[in-house]
Amino acid sequence: MGERAALHSVERPDPELLGFLASARDAPLGELEFDVLAWLITHWFKVGRPSSGRLSATFGDLARSLYGRKGGGTQYELIRNALDNLYAVSLDLVLVKDGPDGPALKGSRRKRIIQTLEVRDPDASALPSAGGGVEVELATWLVQQLDARTITALSWSVIRKLSGVSKRLAVYLAAHDADFSPITRHTERYTAELDDALYEELGVTASRDRQRRATVARALARIAKHDGRYSSLSVEPAGGSFVLRAERPIEGVLLPLPTAE
Secondary structure (H helix, E strand, O other): OOOOOOEEEEEEEEEEEOOEEEEEEEEEEOHHHHHHHHHHHHHHHHOOOOOOOEEEEEHHHHHHHHHOOOOOHHHHHHHHHHHHHHHHOEEEEEEEEEEOOEEEEEEEEEEEOEEEEEEEOHHHOOOHHHOOEEEEEEOHHHHHHHHOOOOOOOOHHHHOOOOHHHHHHHHHHHHOHHHOEEOOOOEEEEEEEOOHHHHHHHOOOOOOHHHHHHHHHHHHHHHHHHOOOOOEEEEEEEOOEEEEEEEEEOOOOOOOOOOOO
């Protein structure tokens, strides 16, 4: 996501992802694809979590949610391409189970994110005022995982205002929601060392440590501006290195999943 070119192949070795090691291939994946998928999942909750996974929306709905306004032909093309990329991408899910000698691979499955995609072009729509639209069917495995709520809740109103490193950092913090620990009766904290692995995960490409820390600090400040759940987001020295430090009130940190409108 962000200023880097969209990737055609993504690998994420994460045994906590449904017990799988996952990689994605076959289509470019970038920030817009993430936003469109996040919007579709949020919309799925809002329309009552249909077991079929089928969703419908106009391009105007998508453009207003993604850009804050209905937009025109350029936005339509960007959204259309992002939907095409999401439909084309496949996930290789390799089952991992703990064994006596450590994690062991137990087979693999290839899955799609979107099972069907139907597009009504704006100029061919039966209702021109609707600006065309899409019918999407989320993959069965994804619907099952969403219905079981084995997911991290993200605030769409916050995510849509972020980009690049700040968006990746917001997702990173949300993914570590369970790793916050109490430091007082009213406050809990999460810290992570700013090392090469974390910089790579966040997409920070500056060569000097000072520049990389400054990039993270700016991203944290942007998150703090739009996400009131955190009482403090900062980069702090710790021993001979630096850490990312996030603090929030213990009460009121719950971010509910969307409900039907």
